Amino acid sequence: MSKPYCCDSTKFLDMTEPTVSRIKFAYFHPTWDAEQSPWTDLLKSAKSVAPQDYSSDMRGRLYCPGCRQPLVRTPEAKAVFSNGRKACFSHFPTSPPIPCELRSTKPEGMLFTTEEEARQAIASNELVVISAFLNEPAVPIVPAGPYDQTPVEDVAGPLSDLPISRHSGQTFRLPSKLSTIEALCRRFDANLYRYFVFPGSKSAVRLIDALRDVRTVVEHTESEALYFGQIMDSFVAGQVARPTHLRMTKLACNGAVKDFYVKVVDRVQAQKGISNDSKGRYVIFWGKIGVNGIGLCAERLAWGEFALLPQKYEDFLPSIRP
Ligand SMILES: [Zn+2]
Numbered sequence: 001m002s003k004p005y006c007c008d009s010t011k012f013l014d015m016t017e018p019t020v021s022r023i024k025f026a027y028f029h030p031t032w033d034a035e036q037s038p039w040t041d042l043l044k045s046a047k048s049v050a051p052q053d054y055s056s057d058m059r060g061r062l063y064c065p066g067c068r069q070p071l072v073r074t075p076e077a078k079a080v081f082s083n084g085r086k087a088c089f090s091h092f093p094t095s096p097p098i099p100c101e102l103r104s105t106k107p108e109g110m111l112f113t114t115e116e117e118a119r120q121a122i123a124s125n126e127l128v129v130i131s132a133f134l135n136e137p138a139v140p141i142v143p144a145g146p147y148d149q150t151p152v153e154d155v156a157g158p159l160s161d162l163p164i165s166r167h168s169g170q171t172f173r174l175p176s177k178l179s180t181i182e183a184l185c186r187r188f189d190a191n192l193y194r195y196f197v198f199p200g201s202k203s204a205v206r207l208i209d210a211l212r213d214v215r216t217v218v219e220h221t222e223s224e225a226l227y228f229g230q231i232m233d234s235f236v237a238g239q240v241a242r243p244t245h246l247r248m249t250k251l252a253c254n255g256a257v258k259d260f261y262v263k264v265v266d267r268v269q270a271q272k273g274i275s276n277d278s279k280g281r282y283v284i285f286w287g288k289i290g291v292n293g294i295g296l297c298a299e300r301l302a303w304g305e306f307a308l309l310p311q312k313y314e315d316f317l318p319s320i321r322p
Pocket residue numbers: 064065066067068069091099100101102103
């Protein structure tokens with residue numbers, strides 16, 4: 001993959017507008033050396049640190065998940081600014097500023113010069129092409145296993161023709177995989193700044209830029225997209241709860257929408273760990289927005305099309321953009 005390209009903004013947007021910062025965490029590593037060590041070493045063994053979890057011993061050892069250059073926390077000594085705003089990560093001040101696409105609040109898709117370059121990006125896991133999400137587990141589910149031990153297997157998909165070349169009109173034939181939202185959630189931090197081509201899409205975008213907040217949705221849609229929402233309530237419809245009954249999982253929604261439900265049978269929601277006790281957790285799903293009475297919904301989601309986000313990653317979800 002080519003080096004991260006320069007955005008046209010030279011302002012430290014993440015310092016002036018932290019509510020829209022796209023740098024949700026920094027990679028902390030006590031010994032990694034940007035000049036000598038490969039980036040993959042950092043990805044393998046670094047810890048993802050949110051701004052509020054910073055401590056002074058991390059000074060000089062924090063790296064940007066986008067451009068891999070050093071980051072500093074601002075303000076350094078406190079978790080909040082004097083005006084009450086939360087601390088955030090910024091690039092180490094240099095002149096001229098380090099070009100980093102994460103400084104921009106207007107994300108751009110990644111383009112490749114050659115097919116070989118795109119294939120290398122896939123081989124090194126910097127680019128992931130998902131041609132479909134799995135309808136059923138690729139391997140049998142171990143019953144009642146804790147979330148982190150549930151087997152999550154990707155399956156090789158077909159070769160896909162994708163127009164992600166720098167030269168317009170050219171397409172690359174690239175290997176894809178059949179995956180699950182659960183796999184995206186499992187190492188959500190490592191996936192957040194990777195480039196993905198989602199089913200039916202013609203562009204490679206970072207996961208953080210593909211995620212849409214359900215609270216911004218005000219109408220039904222004809223095409224599928226990736227959404228996240230916070231669970232307000234969850235219950236099984238009907239007088240007697242049965243695994244084959246619909247479980248209605250209510251998500252926080254836009255003020256202009258009466259309500260928003262994920263409607264999937266209880267058996268499948270239970271496989272994802274969603275129960276009457278899931279209030280406050282976040283669900284991520286891939287699908288269309290449908291109509292439910294005078295509210296909205298996501299319905300008939302397949303097994304691989306939704307998952308609960310592990311709580312440790314909730315701070316990494318994107319902020320609503322103005
Ligand atoms: Zn950066």
